[in-house]
Amino acid sequence: MTAARTVQTDDTTKPGRLAQLWLWSARHPAVFPAAMIVITCAIIGAVNPDFLHVANLFDILRASAIRGLLALGVFVVLAAGGLDVSFTAIAAFVMYSLTLIVVNFLPGAGIVPILACAALAGGVLGAVNGLLVNALRAPALIVTIGTQYALRGALLSFVGTALFMNIPGSMSAFGQMPLATVTTARGLTVTLPAYVLLTVIVALATSWMLNYTLIGRAVFAVGGKPEIAARLGFRVAHVRIFVFAYAGMLAGIAGVLHVSANRLANPFDLAGTELPVIAAVVLGGARITGGSGTVLGTMLGVILITLVSSVLILLGIPSSWQTAILGGFIILAGLFFARIDRMILK
Amino acid sequence: MPELPATRGTPFLETRALHKFYGGVHALRGVSLTINSGGSYHLLGENGCGKSTLIKIISGAQPASSGQLLIRGQDMTGLDPIAALDAGIETVYQDLSLLPNLSVAENIGLSQQLVESSGRLFRRISPAQIDDVARRALSEVNLPTDPEFLARQIQTLPIAIRQLVAIARAIASKAGLVIMDEPTTSLTKREVRNLISVIRRLQESGTAVLFVTHKLDEAREIGGTGLVMRDGELVQQCDVTQASNAEIGLWMTGRELEQGRYRRSPGTPPAPLMQIQGLGLKDAYRDIDLTIGAGEILGVTGLADSGRNDLAKSLAGLAPPDRGKVVLEGRPLDPSEPASMISAGIAYVPEDRLTEGLFLEKSISANVTMSVLDRLRNSLGLLNRRKARALTQKTLDELRIVAAGTEAPVQSLSGGNQQRVLIGRWLATSPRVLILHGPTVGVDVGSKDTIFRIIQAQAENGTGIMLISDDLPELLQNCDRIAVMRDGAVSRIFTAEGLEEETLYNEIAGSGGENAREG
Numbered sequence: 001m002t003a004a005r006t007v008q009t010d011d012t013t014k015p016g017r018l019a020q021l022w023l024w025s026a027r028h029p030a031v032f033p034a035a036m037i038v039i040t041c042a043i044i045g046a047v048n049p050d051f052l053h054v055a056n057l058f059d060i061l062r063a064s065a066i067r068g069l070l071a072l073g074v075f076v077v078l079a080a081g082g083l084d085v086s087f088t089a090i091a092a093f094v095m096y097s098l099t100l101i102v103v104n105f106l107p108g109a110g111i112v113p114i115l116a117c118a119a120l121a122g123g124v125l126g127a128v129n130g131l132l133v134n135a136l137r138a139p140a141l142i143v144t145i146g147t148q149y150a151l152r153g154a155l156l157s158f159v160g161t162a163l164f165m166n167i168p169g170s171m172s173a174f175g176q177m178p179l180a181t182v183t184t185a186r187g188l189t190v191t192l193p194a195y196v197l198l199t200v201i202v203a204l205a206t207s208w209m210l211n212y213t214l215i216g217r218a219v220f221a222v223g224g225k226p227e228i229a230a231r232l233g234f235r236v237a238h239v240r241i242f243v244f245a246y247a248g249m250l251a252g253i254a255g256v257l258h259v260s261a262n263r264l265a266n267p268f269d270l271a272g273t274e275l276p277v278i279a280a281v282v283l284g285g286a287r288i289t290g291g292s293g294t295v296l297g298t299m300l301g302v303i304l305i306t307l308v309s310s311v312l313i314l315l316g317i318p319s320s321w322q323t324a325i326l327g328g329f330i331i332l333a334g335l336f337f338a339r340i341d342r343m344i345l346k
Numbered sequence: 347m348p349e350l351p352a353t354r355g356t357p358f359l360e361t362r363a364l365h366k367f368y369g370g371v372h373a374l375r376g377v378s379l380t381i382n383s384g385g386s387y388h389l390l391g392e393n394g395c396g397k398s399t400l401i402k403i404i405s406g407a408q409p410a411s412s413g414q415l416l417i418r419g420q421d422m423t424g425l426d427p428i429a430a431l432d433a434g435i436e437t438v439y440q441d442l443s444l445l446p447n448l449s450v451a452e453n454i455g456l457s458q459q460l461v462e463s464s465g466r467l468f469r470r471i472s473p474a475q476i477d478d479v480a481r482r483a484l485s486e487v488n489l490p491t492d493p494e495f496l497a498r499q500i501q502t503l504p505i506a507i508r509q510l511v512a513i514a515r516a517i518a519s520k521a522g523l524v525i526m527d528e529p530t531t532s533l534t535k536r537e538v539r540n541l542i543s544v545i546r547r548l549q550e551s552g553t554a555v556l557f558v559t560h561k562l563d564e565a566r567e568i569g570g571t572g573l574v575m576r577d578g579e580l581v582q583q584c585d586v587t588q589a590s591n592a593e594i595g596l597w598m599t600g601r602e603l604e605q606g607r608y609r610r611s612p613g614t615p616p617a618p619l620m621q622i623q624g625l626g627l628k629d630a631y632r633d634i635d636l637t638i639g640a641g642e643i644l645g646v647t648g649l650a651d652s653g654r655n656d657l658a659k660s661l662a663g664l665a666p667p668d669r670g671k672v673v674l675e676g677r678p679l680d681p682s683e684p685a686s687m688i689s690a691g692i693a694y695v696p697e698d699r700l701t702e703g704l705f706l707e708k709s710i711s712a713n714v715t716m717s718v719l720d721r722l723r724n725s726l727g728l729l730n731r732r733k734a735r736a737l738t739q740k741t742l743d744e745l746r747i748v749a750a751g752t753e754a755p756v757q758s759l760s761g762g763n764q765q766r767v768l769i770g771r772w773l774a775t776s777p778r779v780l781i782l783h784g785p786t787v788g789v790d791v792g793s794k795d796t797i798f799r800i801i802q803a804q805a806e807n808g809t810g811i812m813l814i815s816d817d818l819p820e821l822l823q824n825c826d827r828i829a830v831m832r833d834g835a836v837s838r839i840f841t842a843e844g845l846e847e848e849t850l851y852n853e854i855a856g857s858g859g860e861n862a863r864e865g
Contacts, residue, residue, distance in 0.1 A: 023502060215467040217448070217456060224447035231407055231443055233428040233460050238467060291447040344502045 022343040029285020029293060032336050033300035036283070036329055040307055044315060051314055054182045055190040062192065064306045066261070068199040068299060069254040070277045071284075072206050073126075073247030075298040078281055079210070080243040081223035081290030082133065082140035086148035087251040087277070088270040090125045093155045094118050095255030099265040100160065102168045111174040111260075118252035125151065126248015130241030140244075148274075155267050163266035167259055175260030195257050202250065207295035219243060223291030279326070280305045283333045304329065356419040358383045358522050358554050359404065359435070364413035366399050366578075371750075373399045375578040376413070381523060384549050386570030387556045388586050391598050392792040394748060394760030396578040397558050401525050404556075405437040406430030418522075428465045431457060434522030438529055442512040446501035451480035453500055454515040461519075483518035484511075487544055506533055513541065517548060524548065527558040528788070542568060560790050562591055574598055591791075599792035608798050608823050609643065609842065616642045619810040620692075620779050622661075625670035630656035631834040634670065638779060638810040643801065645821040645842065646814045648831030648854055655697070657831070658783050658814050662694030663687035674778060688717065691778035695769055695785060697814075703768045706757040710749055711738040713756050713767050718774045741770035746796050762793025769800060779810040786820060798824055818847050830854055 015023060025031055045052045070087055077084040098118055102109050125147075132143045177194040184190060210216035221229040222239045230236045259265045284301030286293025305326065312322045359381040366374035374396045381387060389397050402408040404415065406425040415423045417433045425433065437443070444453050455476030463469040481491040487510045489495070500508055509529065516524045530538045545555055545568060559565055565572065565586045572586040574597040582597040596602060616639025625634040631653030638644045648654045659665040661672065663684040672679045680686040687694070696703050704713055715722055715734045722737065724730040738752040745766040749759055756767055765785065772780060782801065786794045801824060805811050815821055821828050825842040830853045838853050 023498070026499070026502075027497070212470055212473070213467075214456075214459060214463060214469045214471055217452060217471060218467050220447060221445050221456075224445045228441075228443050228445055231427060231439075232445075232457060233426075233431060233465055235465060235467065242467075344499075 019343070022340055026340050026344050028297075029337065029340075030297035030300050032285055032333060033283050033297060033304045036332075037300060037304050037307060040304070044311060048315055050185075051311065053184060055184045055188070056311060056314075058180070058182065058190050058192040060303060060306050060311065061196050062261075063310050064299075064302050065193075065196045065199045066254050066257050067273075067277055067280065067306065068302045069202060069250045069257065070273075071280045071298050071302045072203060072295065073250035074277055075281045075284070075286050075293055075295070076206065076210070076219060077140070077243045077247045078278075078286045078288065078290060079223045079293055080219045080239055081226060082240065082243060083278075083288070084126075084129065084140065084144045084244060084247050085274045085278070086129060086144040086151065087126075087247050088272070088274050089148040089151040089155075090122050090248050091251040091255035091258065092267060092270045093125065093151045093159075093255075094121045094252040095259045095269075096155060096265050096267040097121075097159050098252075098256065099164075099167055099171070099259050102171075103164070103166060107168060109168060109170060111170040114168070114171060115253055115256055118256040119249045120252070122252020122255070123245045123249035126251070127241055127245040129248065130244035133244065134237045134240055152271060159267065161267055163264055163268075165264045167263055167265055171256065171260040172263050175257075175263060193261065195260065198253070198257065202253070203295055203299055210295065215239070215242060220291055225291075276305055276309070276326075277302075279330055283329060285333075285337060287337065357381060357416075358418060360414075360416040360419075361400075361404070362414040362416070364400070364403060364410045364415070366396075366403065366408070367411045368399075373578050374403070374410070377575075377578075377580045379573060379580055379583075381554050381556060383522065383554055384552045385554050386545070386549060386568055387554070388565040388568075388570060388572045389556060389558045389575065390560075390562075390565070390572055390594060391575035392760075392762065392790040394763065395575045395598070397575055398527070399578075400575070401437060401527065401556070401558060404430070404523075405435055405525060407437075428461060431461050431519070434520070435525070436516035436519065436521040436523070437525040438512045438516045438527060440527040442508055444500045444508055444512055444515075447499055449497050449499060450484070450503070450511055451477050451496040453511060454483050454518050455479040457515065458519055479518050480514075483514040486517055486547075487514045488540060489514065506537055509533060510537070510541075513544065517544070517553075520551075521553055523554045523556060525556045525558070528560065529557070530559075530561065530564055538564065560788070562586070562594060576600055595791045595795075598790065599795070601792075606823070607843070608802050609826060616640050619675060621673045623671050623673065625657070625660065625667050625672065627656055627660060627665060627667045627669075630665070631660075631831070632669075633835055636829060636836065636839075638812055640810055641805050641808045642827070643805050643811045643813055643825045645825035645828035646812060646831065647816065647818070647821055647828060647850070650816075652831040652854075653834040654814055654831045655783075658694070658697075658781060658812075661687070661692060661781055661812070662696075663692075664694075688775065691775075692781065693717075693772035693775055693777035693779070694781045695772055695783060697784040697787065704756050704764060707755055709753045710742070710747070710756055710759070710767055711735060711752040714738045714741050714771050714774055717771055737774060741767075741774060745770050745773075745800060762789045762796075765789055765793065766797065766800075769797065773800075773804065777809060779812065780804060781812045781814070783814045784816065785813070786815075786817065794820070818850055822847060822850070 070091065073087055074084055098114065098121065102114060129144055129147055133140045136143065174195060175193065178191045179194045179197060180192045182190050210219060218229065218234045218239045221234050222236050226236050258269065280301040281293070281298050282288060283304055284293060284297030286298065308326050308329065309322050357380045362378050364374050364377045377400055389400070391397050403410045406427045406429055409424045414421060415425065422429065422433060458479055459471050459476065477496055480496055484491045489507070489510055500511065513529065529541065533541065548555060557565065569587050572584045572589060572594065573580060574582040574584065574594060576598055618637045619640040620638045622634050622636040626632040634657060636644065646654050656665055660667045660681055663681050663686060666682045672681055674690055679690050711734055715737055719729065722730050722733045735752050742749060742752065747763050747766045749763065756764055759767065769785065785797055789797065801811060801813070813821065813825060822842055822845060827839055828842050828845070828850065829836050829839045830850070831837065840850060
């Protein structure tokens, strides 16, 4: 009986110009961190023209490499509707134990097998998260808080607490391998390390996987509506285990990178760095509720965080202020993406 | 699995003595039926009679507890969703089963990729193939096929379009059987006609269609076999075009349903209870003058944009009017917030029970007692649980709500029972005036009958009732008077007794009258 308001199919499927802009932004959330990066760079550049130098770009990229790997893992878990806070504990556990084993038993091991072992070990630890989330039907956040503490405790109780600097030669060589170098006006030589490439490759591979494989689309399907994904025949349990294993794998690799870059293995490292990584992913446009986000957005989110937290030092801004500015960006991101949702959702 | 040719004489699908237990509940009791290729079938029955369970088993979403399922003569008992899809069984659930955050194209085309990989996930997908499948399916249901539409996220589309996308997905693969669970609920008349022509084309190509529906008119328009279920059993098979509403109602409920008027109009005009005087709200309605007498049932109807919805919300305190006043037993009311209207004795049962009315995951008891908690206090000011349970049990009994107990979550109930819980909550407040907005939307005939009897009983007790509805037979069966709204104003008030549906309809549609009848 609701006559006269016959839905004009053609009209409702052809959005107006403004609506199209919102729809476009929803599909390309990277536009937000990109805009924030441009604004931040413009302001810093205006105050301190020295900033706009390739050397600083190298610094930012280097400082983003490890956080970038971790963020990719978090993003994949978030896209599937989960949340992982145990990845730093996995990274620390893998990096310290593996470095210890290699130094003591296989001092001649090459970097490729070391990275492969780290990926495998991290993947196994991550898969445990996934299995627990499935088996306990518990919220991923709670489960991974648990495994984070358990892993950190196990590392410090059973593996060791002493930091050591005699890391394997292959690792330290990998950490220092240059990709490019520039000399600043003041005669400082700044290197772009080769391991940055590893993050770039992982990012490209992750993006390909998410967009062009069934598991990738399944991640978003499960993140969107798990019960419907299951009804359509997606194996939700497999997807959950996969995303946590993937995050664990990237955490393992990031751990080895961390040791290689710093040339020391400290079991207390990385603890407490979860939140900036999750913040980077959210800045990149992934909703905390799952089912959205892009790899590009995530990577730009990481760069934005690095930019704010490391480069503001150049301006002589105290670190307490950096935290406040970061907080402002995150709130802005929340507003922006909530606005998009309000504009496009029916 | 390769497509097997349907041998002549072998039905597409056959079930033999299917049983299903959920815990202690015996939901299906030996259902045996046959579905032939190219046929159309209408699964009819009250909410909670086992229809949903049956289609879940056929579509592989749940296994049967016992019994057999044969597809093209082969035993496929215990199949999973992918095996069901592979065997050519497509289901359009009432919630549409669309993934809100994926694109139109993916929602249509991903299933095929999943079936081709037998559910294994570590496979490449072919976006070109997905788009191809989507374009073909979309053109079948007359939706656009441009790249922009293909890339639209489902959650950005209106519900009617989503419905068509879901149907497009079901017919994308050459399905042998398409199951549709109330597919026309959110469609307009024009879209329903569009759907029926799609269904005819499907049938011509040999696909069987199984509808789960409450709308007998539409079932008759499509034609085919009616499968009537009651209490988990298949009680009757009939030709839907031949069986009368009364017959089907009897099969579904096992009792005679009132086909005539429920209302026994009182001899003398009732004393006025609530008066609406010159009520107006900008861009919604204006100059509304209505009176509801004690024990009177006043129907209010009109098109969706006639202002009746806003009027209802205003009376509930949800959309404060900017002009006029509402007077209850001589006292003016304050319609600026729901709390003041509730305490004055106005109860509003909203149209959309799921989003506006019920707390689905909470217990029946919590839902029923919510509005009367202050009456259930003990001397310490704490909730007296025994009283709360007693009140809930009384509501369950009086409204004939079928539930596992007072503490069962509302979402475990069928639609008709949920609606009764909602009505029960407001009856618990002992209202002076009860405003019911579309009380039987999405409710089967048996539940409708129960709800009508509740309404009549309330009126007998002297409650003033405003029944806002689209359902003309419902209004004619229940009301004393019916007010028709058009373009924000009351255009005419009829006496319901002896009123022709046609007359009422013409008044609603307006003088032009060519806005064809909807739903």
